[in-house]
Amino acid sequence: MAAEDPHILVVDDNERLRELYSLWLRPDHEVSTAADGSAALDALADGIEVVLLDREMPGLSGIEVARAIDESEHDPFVVMVSSMPPDFDLIEYPVDDYLQKPVGEADVRDVVETYRAQCEYLAAVDELFALMAKVATIEANHDEDELEANDEYVRLRVRLEEKRTEVYGDLLEAKPDWEATFRAVARDVGSTDMASVDAGVDLPNGFG
Structure with missing residues (x-):
């Protein structure tokens, strides 16, 4: 783990949400974005420290991406973002935190402060x-x-x-x-x- 002003990766197939989360975070942090799971995994080489990861995406799902990150050499703080409420299956997911949509600016900033x-x-x-x-x-x-x-x-x-x-x-x-x-x-x-x-x-x- 690193500390001050982490580099954050926003992963969501919804362009509006990618832009919105980035807008909330960019005054204080370096932010990169990815529109799908494959792009997210490629972006990890850029020194990403926090990943805001949409759970429901076409292609690789957020769960599949989280598992791929867990098996990789990278160790970012992974936050699953989903419209689905967390259930017992969350126990098996290699994520560090969970946000349920709709997500507000305070939620996004608070989870980065947790990291x-x-x-x-x-x-x-x-x-x-x-x-x-x-x-x-x-x-x-x-x-x-x-x-x-x-x-x-x-x-x-x-x-x-x-x-x-x-x-x-x-x-x-x-x-x-x-x-x-x-x-x-x-x-x-x-x-x-x-x-x-x-x-x-x-x-x-x-x-x-």
């Missing part, structure tokens, strides 16, 4: 993991007296506690989006072995 917030959160998570790994490594090689006597280690622990509070505090404040955030964290972190970087940092109640 940006996740990017900022993931950056904080990366920093937290790095601090945890440093603390774990130092603590494995020094006894308690040495640690308490070392000012740099003490400052590192303070930074770790501050970053932990920031990360978990942001997560708790954004409860409606916590599942989407966890999905993004899991995709970004992959196979990180949390046990190896535990460093005595406990999760807040409800997260452990």
